[in-house]
Amino acid sequence: MFTLDEAHRALQSSVRRFAQRELRWRARKLDAAPAGSVDWELLRKSCALGLLSGQLPPPYGGTLDRLAAAVALEELARWEAGFATLLAANSLAQTAIALAGNAALGERIFGEIAAAEARQEPLLCALALTERRAGSDLLHPDGLQPTRLMVVARRRNDAYVLSGRKAYCAGGNVAKWLVAFATVHPQRHSAGLTGFAVATEQPGFRVTEVLPTLGLRACPLVEFYFEGAVVPAEQRLTPEGQGYALVQRLGAYDRCQGAAIAVGIADGAFALARQHTLARVQGGGPLVQHQLVRHLLADMAIHIEAARLLTYKAAASEPPEATLSAMAKVLASDVAVKVTTDAVQLMGAYGTTAKAGVEKYFRDAKMTQILSGTNEICRLAVTRPLLPLAAEA
Ligand SMILES: Cc1cc2nc3c(=O)[nH]c(=O)nc-3n(C[C@H](O)[C@H](O)[C@H](O)COP(=O)(O)OP(=O)(O)OC[C@H]3O[C@@H](n4cnc5c(N)ncnc54)[C@H](O)[C@@H]3O)c2cc1C
Numbered sequence: 001m002f003t004l005d006e007a008h009r010a011l012q013s014s015v016r017r018f019a020q021r022e023l024r025w026r027a028r029k030l031d032a033a034p035a036g037s038v039d040w041e042l043l044r045k046s047c048a049l050g051l052l053s054g055q056l057p058p059p060y061g062g063t064l065d066r067l068a069a070a071v072a073l074e075e076l077a078r079w080e081a082g083f084a085t086l087l088a089a090n091s092l093a094q095t096a097i098a099l100a101g102n103a104a105l106g107e108r109i110f111g112e113i114a115a116a117e118a119r120q121e122p123l124l125c126a127l128a129l130t131e132r133r134a135g136s137d138l139l140h141p142d143g144l145q146p147t148r149l150m151v152v153a154r155r156r157n158d159a160y161v162l163s164g165r166k167a168y169c170a171g172g173n174v175a176k177w178l179v180a181f182a183t184v185h186p187q188r189h190s191a192g193l194t195g196f197a198v199a200t201e202q203p204g205f206r207v208t209e210v211l212p213t214l215g216l217r218a219c220p221l222v223e224f225y226f227e228g229a230v231v232p233a234e235q236r237l238t239p240e241g242q243g244y245a246l247v248q249r250l251g252a253y254d255r256c257q258g259a260a261i262a263v264g265i266a267d268g269a270f271a272l273a274r275q276h277t278l279a280r281v282q283g284g285g286p287l288v289q290h291q292l293v294r295h296l297l298a299d300m301a302i303h304i305e306a307a308r309l310l311t312y313k314a315a316a317s318e319p320p321e322a323t324l325s326a327m328a329k330v331l332a333s334d335v336a337v338k339v340t341t342d343a344v345q346l347m348g349a350y351g352t353t354a355k356a357g358v359e360k361y362f363r364d365a366k367m368t369q370i371l372s373g374t375n376e377i378c379r380l381a382v383t384r385p386l387l388p389l390a391a392e393a
Pocket of ligand 1: 085089126127128129130131132134135136137139140167168169170171216221367370371372373374375376377
């Protein structure tokens with residue numbers, strides 16, 4: 001089932017109040033802040049609401065199921081989708097450790113997070129899969145594509161030594177723990193894909209570039225280098241060469257989160273467009289009185305609700321179902337792009353100004369068609385069960 005029960009609705013109300021109080025006035029400030037910066041005060045306040053640790057395993061304080069997490073992200077993204085994306089990246093890396101880490105590693109990392117949270121000190125995690133030369137190839141639903149990886153993990157006694165550059169890591173400059181993928185077989189390239197948990201406060205980790213982006217600017221997107229980072233063997237998350245299976249499992253979690261963020265963006269833009277069409281008088285009355293405008297508003301509302309329902313349904317499946325979550329991500333992000341485009345249109349010249357606030361939704365929406373696996377890759381995931389080769393796999 002994907003209806004919201006009392007607990008989900010209570011969470012929705014409290015995150016909505018938090019977002020109105022803390023994000024609404026900050027949104028433009030965060031969007032305009034120098035690339036790479038995060039608002040630590042806001043993160044501290046988010047700790048109090050359990051937004052940084054909500055998806056940890058329950059013994060470490062996790063209280064949010066995936067549907068609750070989707071509801072929370074939607075509420076945050078309605079005002080500040082970049083901040084929601086930063087929290088989603090954190091949860092995804094935590095999920096990777098929960099799914100694949102051994103008990104001792106989980107105890108260590110989740111224990112650290114829970115202790116930091118108790119002191120209201122945010123401790124963030126991030127996930128580093130993508131490289132400059134390897135993006136969609138690592139996420140292809142028909143199997144890992146042969147692609148050259150730049151990050152190599154060489155076994156040395158009881159440790160691995162990681163070297164090479166990662167790209168487009170959300171929150172990688174502020175995370176204390178990374179889930180990083182590297183190849184243990186440089187000659188076999190992506191076939192050697194293996195996951196590791198890596199502490200960033202150690203020699204051999206260096207952020208090399210913070211990338212200014214079109215949207216979601218409150219979520220830093222960075223490149224970093226491993227320069228001989230020594231990672232103890234017990235921090236290996238997957239068997240050697242079997243990182244792709246973990247990547248595939250994580251994809252469904254990631255896409256539920258991406259879909260929820262896209263729904264929030266679409267809803268935020270819709271609210272602005274609706275207010276504007278009620279207030280703005282042209283053609284002898286408020287814009288909303290014109291039939292064409294009402295049709296446009298109706299389509300926006302219909303598509304947002306459809307995207308929300310599919311997102312909730314995908315998030316309510318436990319573990320998240322791969323096809324549903326890919327469908328939800330495609331639908332929600334395409335709806336976000338369409339709705340934000342129409343919202344700018346309905347607001348005319350004013351809509352194109354930063355003052356109106358809707359152009360930020362428009363920029364943020366485009367990003368959601370690319371994060372969590374591009375919509376092309378997600379569409380391939382949707383069609384995969386329909387193909388004969390799925391039965392043979
Ligand atoms: C906001 C944001 C946050 C991100 N956060 C992270 C993160 O935290 N960690 C991380 O590792 N990565 C992250 N990424 C990177 C993201 O996962 C990649 O951008 C994505 O997987 C696509 O890879 P690429 O950018 O290299 O594009 P490419 O793979 O180069 O694709 C370019 C275009 O070609 C299409 N294409 C590629 N291959 C195929 C194919 N086989 N069939 C059809 N079309 C194809 C793509 O759909 C796309 O339209 C983030 C990206 C964004 C925008």
